Amino acid sequence: MSISMVKALNNGLRKALADDPKVLLMGEDIGRLGGVFRVTDGLQKEFGSLRVIDTPLGEAGIVGSAIGLALRGYRPVCEIQFDGFVYPAVNQIISQLAKLRHRSGGVITLPVVIRIPFGGGIGSIEHHSESPEVYFAHTAGLKVVTCSNPQDAYDMIRQAVDDDDPVIFLEPKRHYWTKGEVTDETSTPTPFDRARVLRAGTDATLIAYGPMVPAALEAADAAAEEGRSVEVIDLRSLSPLDLDTVRESVHRTGRALVAHEASLSHGFGAELAARIQQEEFHFLEAPVLRITGYDTPYPPSRLESDWLPGVDRILDALDHSLSY
Amino acid sequence: MPRKQAKPTAGAEPADGPIQFLSPDGLLEPDSRLELPPAVDLLALYRDMALVRRLDTEAIALQRQGELGLWPSLRGQEAAQVGAAYALAEQDMVFPTYREHGVAWCRGLDPVSLLGLFRGSTLGGWNPYERRFGLYTLVIGAQTLHAVGYGMGLVRDDVVGSGDDTRDTAVLVFLGDGALSEGETNEAFLWAAAQNLPVVFFCQNNQWAISAPYSVQSRVPVAQRAAGFGFPGVSVDGNDVLACLAATREALTRARSGGGPTLIEAVTYRINAHTTADDATRYRPSAETDEWAAKDPLERLRLHLTASGGVGDTGGVGEEYFADIERREQELAEHLRAGCRALPVPDHASSFENTYADMPAELKRQLAEHSEFLASGFLAAGQEIGATR
Numbered sequence: 047m048s049i050s051m052v053k054a055l056n057n058g059l060r061k062a063l064a065d066d067p068k069v070l071l072m073g074e075d076i077g078r079l080g081g082v083f084r085v086t087d088g089l090q091k092e093f094g095s096l097r098v099i100d101t102p103l104g105e106a107g108i109v110g111s112a113i114g115l116a117l118r119g120y121r122p123v124c125e126i127q128f129d130g131f132v133y134p135a136v137n138q139i140i141s142q143l144a145k146l147r148h149r150s151g152g153v154i155t156l157p158v159v160i161r162i163p164f165g166g167g168i169g170s171i172e173h174h175s176e177s178p179e180v181y182f183a184h185t186a187g188l189k190v191v192t193c194s195n196p197q198d199a200y201d202m203i204r205q206a207v208d209d210d211d212p213v214i215f216l217e218p219k220r221h222y223w224t225k226g227e228v229t230d231e232t233s234t235p236t237p238f239d240r241a242r243v244l245r246a247g248t249d250a251t252l253i254a255y256g257p258m259v260p261a262a263l264e265a266a267d268a269a270a271e272e273g274r275s276v277e278v279i280d281l282r283s284l285s286p287l288d289l290d291t292v293r294e295s296v297h298r299t300g301r302a303l304v305a306h307e308a309s310l311s312h313g314f315g316a317e318l319a320a321r322i323q324q325e326e327f328h329f330l331e332a333p334v335l336r337i338t339g340y341d342t343p344y345p346p347s348r349l350e351s352d353w354l355p356g357v358d359r360i361l362d363a364l365d366h367s368l369s370y
Numbered sequence: 371m372p373r374k375q376a377k378p379t380a381g382a383e384p385a386d387g388p389i390q391f392l393s394p395d396g397l398l399e400p401d402s403r404l405e406l407p408p409a410v411d412l413l414a415l416y417r418d419m420a421l422v423r424r425l426d427t428e429a430i431a432l433q434r435q436g437e438l439g440l441w442p443s444l445r446g447q448e449a450a451q452v453g454a455a456y457a458l459a460e461q462d463m464v465f466p467t468y469r470e471h472g473v474a475w476c477r478g479l480d481p482v483s484l485l486g487l488f489r490g491s492t493l494g495g496w497n498p499y500e501r502r503f504g505l506y507t508l509v510i511g512a513q514t515l516h517a518v519g520y521g522m523g524l525v526r527d528d529v530v531g532s533g534d535d536t537r538d539t540a541v542l543v544f545l546g547d548g549a550l551s552e553g554e555t556n557e558a559f560l561w562a563a564a565q566n567l568p569v570v571f572f573c574q575n576n577q578w579a580i581s582a583p584y585s586v587q588s589r590v591p592v593a594q595r596a597a598g599f600g601f602p603g604v605s606v607d608g609n610d611v612l613a614c615l616a617a618t619r620e621a622l623t624r625a626r627s628g629g630g631p632t633l634i635e636a637v638t639y640r641i642n643a644h645t646t647a648d649d650a651t652r653y654r655p656s657a658e659t660d661e662w663a664a665k666d667p668l669e670r671l672r673l674h675l676t677a678s679g680g681v682g683d684t685g686g687v688g689e690e691y692f693a694d695i696e697r698r699e700q701e702l703a704e705h706l707r708a709g710c711r712a713l714p715v716p717d718h719a720s721s722f723e724n725t726y727a728d729m730p731a732e733l734k735r736q737l738a739e740h741s742e743f744l745a746s747g748f749l750a751a752g753q754e755i756g757a758t759r
């Protein structure tokens with residue numbers, strides 16, 4: 047069945063709600079409206095307003111009360127309406143949600159999922175196109191994952207709900223409406239903390255996640271026409287990081303490129319570059335290159351298509367890498 | 371030109387001040403605004419207040435001896451904490467700040483477990499599910515939202531307003547006067563009101579948030595603020611254990627029965643500095659402290675208990691009652707001193723083990739590296755584990 051990522055997430059959440067009465071959804075406008083992106087469409091009608099909760103408008107309240115619900119044995123799935131609006135909840139996420147297991151010596155388990163539509167490319171106004179992933183990936187105690195296609199969205203959201211750790215679940219909003227095949231097979235999907243090689247290649251390894259994955263695949267196609275064989279890895283999980291999959295690939299290709307929408311400096315590419323050079327130093331043919339957003343706030347949408355890294359900049363970087 | 375501020379309008383705060391049953395000189399009188407709690411064991415109340423004060427005194431001494439890094443003293447707030455705690459049902463859940471040693475005591479926690487956080491041997495110290503007493507929260511106001519979420523859970527568990535006293539449950543969350551200014555606290559008020567949650571907010575207005583008096587925080591009296599959110603606010607003499615107990619009991623009963631949240635202001639005073647690391651002489655006159663010392667919560671109950679005739683079944687309290695308390699205090703002090711020194715330094719692996727449910731591969735690698743380093747004998751002679759390397 048070919049469905050959009052929104053529908054896949056909706057199906058995944060429906061299944062999570064049906065499978066476990068302790069699962070709750072909570073967020074702004076997620077009930078009657080079904081969420082501004084309609085990810086929770088119809089779920090309140092199906093499961094009632096005690097399980098699909100239209101909350102007051104307050105992100106600290108959403109995450110803080112999700113912690114309280116988890117302390118009472120629930121498994122809340124919070125929706126943050128847009129990436130730029132997660133910051134009021136950061137105190138609860140970083141100082142409470144991420145730390146309570148550790149603080150309690152392992153006694154407290156907080157199976158809270160925080161869904162955040164993230165990234166740009168939809169022509170939106172300010173605060174609606176941000177990529178806050180490293181703030182969370184840098185925080186011990188959180189898992190940070192992102193899906194790039196409907197099948198992963200369907201599988202990973204359920205895996206995130208089942209997981210006993212707090213999970214920041216990033217949804218690449220510009221691919222919300224992209225359709226893809228989704229099967230509801232009982233065969234176990236890839237664990238959500240593992241990366242996946244989407245396209246095999248021999249000349250260079252291109253690592254991307256979430257919103258940049260389709261561009262990475264497109265770039266690999268274009269490179270293939272010029273006779274270059276690019277391996278594409280969809281990282282899927284930023285924390286924990288599946289370094290094995292990355293290493294195995296770069297070990298073979300000797301070249302690594304990392305693409306993300308978030309700004310360059312201190313971005314996730316820096317972590318990957320450090321890891322790769324440390325582990326595969328002797329096998330590298332070229333420095334690890336990063337194709338990213340610039341170190342500015344997200345620009346006005348009329349500029350975003352130029353600002354955002356895309357296929358052309360990936361291909362330029364590939365040329366650069368291969369020139370060594 | 372600075373505009374002249376309008377006078378704050380009078381509101382819910384009654385003209386005649388906080389509700390009080392027991393005056394500083396030990397006289398017990400009714401207050402038309404609240405019912406005097408029936409069948410209260412005054413002897414037990416006083417004993418617990420005395421023991422809690424001793425706990426606090428010992429902890430300060432342990433800090434002075436270098437056994438604790440820091441201690442936030444509750445001195446002066448014993449009545450507020452013990453009174454509130456006496457109103458709890460076993461099934462109720464408590465979310466404390468970092469100063470609720472008296473509530474912890476009444477909940478039955480081993481008082482030694484309160485020391486670990488301040489000794490640096492743990493970040494928690496007890497199992498919050500065992501005595502339904504949450505971990506201390508150092509980030510001001512953060513716990514108010516956890517109380518709200520817990521209350522949402524109670525509603526969903528159908529243990530609010532069922533009419534069964536053994537099942538119906540409420541949440542009692544503590545906060546300070548300073549915490550009232552945090553956005554999260556105000557969100558918690560708003561959420562609790564909008565969803566009519568079984569949450570009682572117990573604010574100990576001890577007049578100070580470190581060096582900031584309440585006038586820095588707000589122009590509106592504490593209890594009055596509840597009205598804006600849509601639930602009752604009540605102000606009680608926080609040094610009167612009976613007023614604190616009565617108000618909390620009423621609020622918790624209402625909460626358990628589905629009547630929604632309440633804000634209680636217990637007007638009290640932080641007799642000591644903010645913590646053992648603070649110097650209160652830099653920001654407040656000693657005359658103020660003296661004035662409040664004369665309203666001491668223990669002394670007024672002692673006066674009441676020893677007054678000729680006493681009240682009801684408490685009449686005739688004699689020497690042996692106080693001698694027994696003194697004996698218990700000694701035992702407690704020894705328990706704290708020995709227990710504090712015996713608190714185990716956690717294994718270095720525990721931090722790694724408790725960060726995630728299952729340790730990720732990278733953390734396993736880091737733990738192995740750290741363990742190997744520690745085992746390498748790299749420690750210079752005389753250096754102990756815990757010293758910086």
Ligand SMILES: Cc1ncc(C[n+]2csc(CCOP(=O)(O)OP(=O)(O)O)c2C)c(N)n1
Nearest residue numbers: 469508509510546547548549576578579580
């Ligand atoms: C969010 C936050 N900001 C600042 C601090 C530093 N701090 C610790 S206690 C305190 C004052 C708290 O006052 P109050 O709420 O009245 O509680 P009290 O200490 O009087 O019991 C401050 C500012 C903190 N712990 N958390």
Ligand SMILES: [Mg+2]
Nearest residue numbers: 546547578579
């Ligand atoms: Mg205070």
